[in-house]
Amino acid sequence: MPIWRLWVSQTPITEKIKMDKQSVNYFQTSIGGKIYQIPVQCFPGLDGWVYLVLVEDENENYRVLIDSGSGFGCANQDLEKGLQVASQLYGEEISLASLTHVLITHGHIDHFGGMSYIRPRTPARVGIHELDVRNLTNYEERLTIISQRLDEFLIEAGLSPDRRKSVIDLYMSTKSLHRSIKVDFTYDSIGMQLGPFKILHVPGHCAGQVVIQLHDVLFSGDHVLEKTTPHQSPEHLTLYTGLGHYLESLEHMMRWVNGVKLTLGGHEGPMYDLGGRVSEIRTMHRQRLKRVVELLSQPHTIEEISFQLFGEVHGYNVLLALEEAGAHVEYLYQRGVLEIHNLEDLERGSQPVAIYYHCL
Ligand SMILES: [Zn+2]
């Protein structure tokens, strides 16, 4: 029984339509842009979407892929199958070789990892925001730099050497997933617009995160997702990330978007009320900040805060939980809400040590 089945909706995009992880979903923008939402498995337990967008503008034919999948496991096959299904729906062959552009929403591996497969198979011009260019062009260098910063962060967060090693090993295991590729343009270099695609830089979840608007549809990458509150990590690890930038970017986006009726994220379902979803995300962060302040009535490390917020977690989630807790602690510390409880330990030596924070 084939897992791929054709499913097409001519339903106006303002109405909710049924989603199925194993089908290519079709959407149409208010002025005829065709969007094929292709499901890809990014990693075990993490599904995502690659979008094929076909639109004509001033006699130019745009055949654009938004994001590339992770390149891991069956992700590349998922993408190829999805393109075949989209071709049947469209009534014309569309392959990697016939694309005009690939637009990457941000420099996380589940969104650009497929590029080492795609790049040699397409003449399409590849774009990303300038703050994430190095993630694609100097992948190995970036991993080395970040793993060193990560090690310092984990010491300061209070992890034992064994736990630290297992987190770093897991982080470095992604090294084999991608090799550096060439990028053709940055969004800044083309004035944040490609034909009918308007692009806005929304740093926070990732330094070079963008959202892309086509007519009344917004592609939100991981900036806004239907259910999950997008992951945050401390700016100490990567400049231009951090909760402060993220919350500002949510506001910036809401002032910028114009007439958006449908938002399509890099994961999860479509969103028909962008403002409502953004306010839910803001509320969640406010509550989490409040909880961290309560917990820090007593001195704690980031590892202890992470445990209080998320309980016992395993595998890659250990790092995600620590980064999330770290982003909230950093936000409060930067704004003068917290202070360091064991300053004398930090003053004693030149090596990083576990930091205990408490609320003023
Ligand atoms: Zn991401």
Ligand SMILES: [Zn+2]
């Ligand atoms: Zn993602």
